[in-house]
Ligand SMILES: Nc1ncnc2c1ncn2[C@@H]1O[C@H](COP(=O)(O)OP(=O)(O)OP(=O)(O)O)[C@@H](O)[C@H]1O
């Protein structure tokens with residue numbers, strides 16, 4: 001109006017008018033809404049002096065962001081009641097705000113995971129203290145598989161033990177493959193009423209990898225070929241052909257063929273394969289004899305030597321019980337890897353028919369994946385276990401090897417959730433590149449305390465802290481000091 005009357009109007013008044021017009025337009029068009037906002041800041045302290053000091057700090061911090069707070073002198077009671085989460089606004093001092101300005105006042109923004117009703121408590125969101133409750137078997141996930149990565153001592157096994165004990169309470173069955181020398185899952189298993197199946201040179205549990213149980217004849221052969229990679233590091237085409245013939249022949253000798261009716265017969269053993277190779281060493285074809293010699297010499301100590309306990313018929317009848325731990329840590333290192341693979345196949349096939357939710361935990365999983373090719377048997381399990389309602393949880397400290405190998409990448413692509421714990425500086429850049437981490441999260445992972453890390457799920461990551469009660473701690477710890485005391 002002043003302008004219309006030909007008077008001089010200040011620049012700031014013109015700007016204000018323009019802003020008001022814009023606001024009216026946004027409100028009428030519905031792109032913004034108007035709110036009345038009251039912002040309370042509650043300052044608490046144990047003494048009056050400290051309270052005054054803290055109040056000054058809070059006021060100056062608010063001034064820094066151009067907020068001018070009013071201290072509620074003489075009306076403290078109404079102020080305190082308004083700060084309680086009861087929905088009272090007793091001081092009723094407010095300011096108009098548009099939707100976008102209001103959104104900007106939310107002080108803490110963090111990735112949020114809607115707690116899922118049948119979920120497992122993975123830990124606490126370090127940004128807002130919210131519990132991270134995730135149902136890995138829900139339909140919103142492609143599969144229930146997970147990966148737990150971090151350096152030694154970062155709390156991988158500990159975190160998995162936490163998850164495992166909570167999952168059991170949610171009705172999820174549990175199978176653990178524990179290759180640690182100290183048998184670190186033993187205390188937990190027995191305390192939770194689980195069963196331990198131990199494989200050692202003295203124990204009397206055996207699995208014959210040649211026995212056909214739930215799988216088909218062809219699947220068994222696929223497995224046996226993968227198994228041979230654990231005995232013979234470099235399998236040539238010549239050896240593969242020879243093995244093909246050998247398998248057919250030793251099964252046929254026991255009356256086992258492609259016909260499912262024959263699969264229940266007593267299976268051949270490693271000895272039969274060894275004898276076949278010994279015979280072929282005398283072959284008149286030089287390359288064939290050479291291949292047979294290589295295979296038979298790598299099998300010899302598993303048949304004749306001190307490792308011959310894997311050369312026996314399966315005597316584990318039933319895998320009943322909700323929690324089973326396979327303990328293999330007292331086996332010599334050379335056999336541990338082979339045994340892990342044999343148990344994995346055994347468990348997987350026994351569990352196929354059973355559609356109850358179950359988790360299969362493999363600690364120190366890199367041992368298994370080391371020799372795995374892209375089309376290998378383990379990846380087949382990783383990709384198909386969801387059909388049997390099984391979630392595979394792989395734990396490894398060999399993060400670099402996992403991230404850079406083809407098999408590792410395939411495992412990663414087929415796991416719905418990942419838990420990254422503290423990482424070594426030497427590999428942090430590779431981790432950051434794989435998981436697209438920024439500098440802050442990189443630094444966080446470099447210095448994270450045991451049990452703290454990043455939880456990746458549904459393309460978001462949440463800084464997580466795994467918090468346990470003291471009773472749980474005693475069951476989960478591997479710290480020598482804790483074990484000495486307890
Ligand atoms: N959430 C946690 N709260 C408290 N302490 C923890 C937590 N996680 C781990 N720790 C401590 O760290 C120790 C080592 O953890 P853990 O055995 O899980 O390491 P790891 O990552 O599995 O190492 P490795 O790769 O050598 O097996 C535990 O024994 C425990 O004392």
Ligand SMILES: [Mg+2]
Pocket residue numbers: 156157158363
């Ligand atoms: Mg561990």
